Amino acid sequence: MPTYDVTINGRRRQVTAAADMPLLWVLRDSLGMTGTKFGCGEGVCGACTVHENGHAMRSCLIPVAAAAGKSYVTIEGLAGKQLHACQQAWIDEDVAQCGYCQPGMIMTAAALLRANPSPSDAEIDAAMANSVCRCGTYNRMRAAIRRAARAAAK
Amino acid sequence: MNTLTRREFLRRSALAGSGLVLATFVPELARGQQKQNGTPFEPNVYLRVNPDGTTTVTVIHHEMGQGVRTLLPMLVAEDLEVDWRQVRIEQAVTGPRFKDIRLHTSGSSSSADSYLEMRRAGAAARDMLVAAAAATWSVPADACRAEHGAVLHPPTGRRLGYGELAAAAAQQPMPTEPRLKDPSQFRLIGKPMRRIDGPAIVTGRARYGLDVRRPGMVFASIERAPVLGAKLVRYDDTTARAKPGVLRTVPVRSGIQQGVAVIATSTWAAFQARHALKIEWDLGAQREFDSERFIADLDRALGQPAVTTRQEGDAPAALASAAQRLQATYVLPFQAHAPLEVMNCTADVRADAAEFWVPTQTQYRCMQQAVKVTGLPEEKIKIHAELMGGGFGRRLFADYLAEAAEISKAIGKTVQVVWTREDETRHGYFQPCTAQRFDGALDANRRLIALAHTSISSDLTIYDIHQGRDMYGGGPKPPKDADSYQIWGAFDNPYEIQHLKVEAVDVPSPVPYGPWRAVEYPSTVFGRESFLDEMAHLAGADPLQFRLDLLHGGVRTVGPYRIDQSRLARVHELAAERAGWGTPFREDGRLHGRGIAASVYHAGSYIAQVAEVSVAKDHSDVRVHRIVAAIDCGLVLNPLGAIGQAESGITWGLSYALKGKVDFQQGRAVQRGYGDFAVMRMNDMPRTEIHLVDSNAKPGGFGEHAVPMVPPAVANAVFAATGIRVRRLPITPESLRAARTG
Numbered sequence: 001m002p003t004y005d006v007t008i009n010g011r012r013r014q015v016t017a018a019a020d021m022p023l024l025w026v027l028r029d030s031l032g033m034t035g036t037k038f039g040c041g042e043g044v045c046g047a048c049t050v051h052e053n054g055h056a057m058r059s060c061l062i063p064v065a066a067a068a069g070k071s072y073v074t075i076e077g078l079a080g081k082q083l084h085a086c087q088q089a090w091i092d093e094d095v096a097q098c099g100y101c102q103p104g105m106i107m108t109a110a111a112l113l114r115a116n117p118s119p120s121d122a123e124i125d126a127a128m129a130n131s132v133c134r135c136g137t138y139n140r141m142r143a144a145i146r147r148a149a150r151a152a153a154k
Numbered sequence: 155m156n157t158l159t160r161r162e163f164l165r166r167s168a169l170a171g172s173g174l175v176l177a178t179f180v181p182e183l184a185r186g187q188q189k190q191n192g193t194p195f196e197p198n199v200y201l202r203v204n205p206d207g208t209t210t211v212t213v214i215h216h217e218m219g220q221g222v223r224t225l226l227p228m229l230v231a232e233d234l235e236v237d238w239r240q241v242r243i244e245q246a247v248t249g250p251r252f253k254d255i256r257l258h259t260s261g262s263s264s265s266a267d268s269y270l271e272m273r274r275a276g277a278a279a280r281d282m283l284v285a286a287a288a289a290t291w292s293v294p295a296d297a298c299r300a301e302h303g304a305v306l307h308p309p310t311g312r313r314l315g316y317g318e319l320a321a322a323a324a325q326q327p328m329p330t331e332p333r334l335k336d337p338s339q340f341r342l343i344g345k346p347m348r349r350i351d352g353p354a355i356v357t358g359r360a361r362y363g364l365d366v367r368r369p370g371m372v373f374a375s376i377e378r379a380p381v382l383g384a385k386l387v388r389y390d391d392t393t394a395r396a397k398p399g400v401l402r403t404v405p406v407r408s409g410i411q412q413g414v415a416v417i418a419t420s421t422w423a424a425f426q427a428r429h430a431l432k433i434e435w436d437l438g439a440q441r442e443f444d445s446e447r448f449i450a451d452l453d454r455a456l457g458q459p460a461v462t463t464r465q466e467g468d469a470p471a472a473l474a475s476a477a478q479r480l481q482a483t484y485v486l487p488f489q490a491h492a493p494l495e496v497m498n499c500t501a502d503v504r505a506d507a508a509e510f511w512v513p514t515q516t517q518y519r520c521m522q523q524a525v526k527v528t529g530l531p532e533e534k535i536k537i538h539a540e541l542m543g544g545g546f547g548r549r550l551f552a553d554y555l556a557e558a559a560e561i562s563k564a565i566g567k568t569v570q571v572v573w574t575r576e577d578e579t580r581h582g583y584f585q586p587c588t589a590q591r592f593d594g595a596l597d598a599n600r601r602l603i604a605l606a607h608t609s610i611s612s613d614l615t616i617y618d619i620h621q622g623r624d625m626y627g628g629g630p631k632p633p634k635d636a637d638s639y640q641i642w643g644a645f646d647n648p649y650e651i652q653h654l655k656v657e658a659v660d661v662p663s664p665v666p667y668g669p670w671r672a673v674e675y676p677s678t679v680f681g682r683e684s685f686l687d688e689m690a691h692l693a694g695a696d697p698l699q700f701r702l703d704l705l706h707g708g709v710r711t712v713g714p715y716r717i718d719q720s721r722l723a724r725v726h727e728l729a730a731e732r733a734g735w736g737t738p739f740r741e742d743g744r745l746h747g748r749g750i751a752a753s754v755y756h757a758g759s760y761i762a763q764v765a766e767v768s769v770a771k772d773h774s775d776v777r778v779h780r781i782v783a784a785i786d787c788g789l790v791l792n793p794l795g796a797i798g799q800a801e802s803g804i805t806w807g808l809s810y811a812l813k814g815k816v817d818f819q820q821g822r823a824v825q826r827g828y829g830d831f832a833v834m835r836m837n838d839m840p841r842t843e844i845h846l847v848d849s850n851a852k853p854g855g856f857g858e859h860a861v862p863m864v865p866p867a868v869a870n871a872v873f874a875a876t877g878i879r880v881r882r883l884p885i886t887p888e889s890l891r892a893a894r895t896g
Contacts, residue, residue, distance in 0.1 A: 017420070018399065037495070038364060039494045094346075094352065097219030097349075097799075125837040139841075140801070
């Protein structure tokens, strides 16, 4: 099997994997980074969302061969010295229930706020519409995104 | 291990015995072993006061989002008098320590069952710590006070931390009746407490079943029978084994359907190689099973013998002589649980011992399966309950543990078995498709005088596969016990109706079925609450007033329940008031309506909801704008959690009110994932408003109660807007069209 260089959270990693193995499984099974979640494997639920150049991407749809040479941020690398404004807002609004979808939700929301620091509710809904939370925490999530936007504006 | 009756399995919770904390004390832990300083004080199985002053609470329930890992420690910490930041948690692992406790979570019973148990555990420990301090100081115990993890003697200003007192406290006698705090003194209970796992969740550190990583572990994925009950005949794995990362294959026969497992070095490799297996199946008797035909046949099942579960007055006679009469049948289609985390289990089965890491609602049921498949005795098996990425009843089954046990045993390695989303959607224990038949009558004063309700359903308390019986070829079902027919939401009809008859008809189904969120209430309450609305319209009455007129009877005893109609009336009034019941809508060219529906969950939680909808004039869309819920679930232990669970339940209810269903064709589930088994997403969400009623009544369940009245509230609102009655879920433009023409 071929070997690929992928940068994850600022650290260059070398992985040996089938060329079509999605980044999701490279993270979870090869690198043991399980913060990025498997939900559907076909880009429908958003649980596996990571950042590529600050943009939200579905890691289940990125073959490792296409990820080679690129740089990704996962939920484990989102916080700097402090939690990201979305992570803090998620805690403050007590968003999570089972919590399984939340890493993907937070990555999606963080990418939204990077592109659009003060989104309207309609813009929030549009950005989050491709992600599934079976516990139904959507209204608190929306409140958390508003809160994070306010915090980041300060 | 004592056994649960079938209905207890759904309803009951961890406390196997009397429910008294003394039954679960472990005296040998409290005495003898703990004479030295520097050892923890462990007065009972629920808590440990550590020498560093922290307290570790062992959580005996299973976290699936309902918040037990926050709530149970709150209850202990309240009476123990420790600060929240001094509390640590541990998840209970099977073993002798918990021999008297069923590690099992269902029926939204965690909080209600644990409320006094956990408080007593904390209070008993506190009394022993106070006694130890008093003995040290040679002062009377009642001159001392516990607060913030320390004992104080106010007259002298002396103070000893719990950590310092741990060893001495272990020598104190166990109080038989520890004093519980007065609710007016609560510091934690009733306060909005954030989820204890919140920081771990938002940083990706929270470990779910699928995140378990063990040394030397391999991954497996199972290609399961395509048709319900099909049998594995033979297979050729030559191509599959040649795929990169594939180690071997093994047949699997202990799960929900038979299959062939591919074992590989990564989940992805196992997923991919499944497609290369060449499997010959004996498709069996269910190859033609079709859910549309099943639904059509449900009506015919009305002729079958029914079991009467409630009879008051003479409903048949009253119906026959009524001034006005209406009959209607309501259908709930098959439903999938669709938790975001797929089923998975990590198993390490060796010749002499076995260990499992599994996201489960029931270590109890997991242990039964582990014993059965491994052949090892219970004491050689450890079951670790991992966080669940959603439970919703699906994880009351241990089929996925059984498969993992079988595979690990066969290959002699630690293996994580991972389902795909398609496996999850097509091979679950589905919420059964049911029909609810109602026959109602108004008297000359247009009051509901008689009601007959027949619930036509597959018995949710049958678990054929895990009772060791082959549901596809194992002969007739064993006879049911009487309580199996006491369908929730049917026999416990909370309204005051002079002539009431409730019956249940059991229909066999080849579809594996199991409890879904709120178990039987979704089907029965959809029917009952829709039908009440139909009767109100037949009577020309306001639906709210019509309902209130049926709630004047005070407290009614129904089977094991005491139902307080005044609490149900109160939530009706509150929901209606907050929703602006009866006020006009803004004119915007659409058809608007409000609907109200209610339910009583196991006589402990009372909830009414008003849905506000609009429908395009050409009926080309249905929008839910607002759900207003009024909830009386007794004493609210954590309002932040309780409101979150209500919002969650409403979202769940909207998903099956407006979107999801599972169809079967040619013995196979048609839907494959979130693409075609649609659930609510953020852009679909209405405003939700949750109003909690102040109450000091015993805490009721709050994980499921908000679900079942959502679809009838929406259906009633759609009727108010359009005059079209949808009697089969989901409510879509297509179902509006079908209802109008059909």
